[in-house]
Amino acid sequence: MKHQLLFVEDGIAIIRLKGELDHHATQMIRDEISQTLYSGTLRAIIWNLQDLNFMDSAGIGLILGRMRDFVPSNGQTVILHPSETMKKIFQYSGLGSYVWTTTEEETIAQLGGILNGQ
Numbered sequence: 001m002k003h004q005l006l007f008v009e010d011g012i013a014i015i016r017l018k019g020e021l022d023h024h025a026t027q028m029i030r031d032e033i034s035q036t037l038y039s040g041t042l043r044a045i046i047w048n049l050q051d052l053n054f055m056d057s058a059g060i061g062l063i064l065g066r067m068r069d070f071v072p073s074n075g076q077t078v079i080l081h082p083s084e085t086m087k088k089i090f091q092y093s094g095l096g097s098y099v100w101t102t103t104e105e106e107t108i109a110q111l112g113g114i115l116n117g118q
Contacts, residue, residue: 003029007036011043012111014104018051021059030062037069043076044111048104050081060093067098078107 003025004016013036015029036042047063049055067077079099082090090099100107 005029005032010112011041012046012108013042013044014046014048014108016048016051017055017059020054021052021062022054022056023058026058026062030065033066034069037066037075040073042070043073044078045070045075046078046080046104046107046111048080049083049086052083052086055086055089060089063095064093076111078111080104080107 002018004014004018006014006016013033015033017029021029033045045066052059063077063079070077077098079090079095080102082099087096087099090096102110
């Protein structure tokens, strides 16, 4: 599992997940993201799943947990490019409204941010 965490101006983070997201990979990502979330500098997280081949329940838990952590600060969560199977899982989990069909750049613009140099 590889991931890339990018910080965009205006408190937006992009998390690009690649390969397989299972229990072992989620812990590392959870620690990295939570540290930033608790610092209070984030206002939105964009989860780009375009290169993600597999996600088990730990992956869903990772995203749900970060959404829960975001509640006190009214942070926004957006999920981009899930596979058809993942899209169904998000819909059944009540997260369908968080799945957007926009590009990263369009999403950042809709969230009111600016993407520089990416």
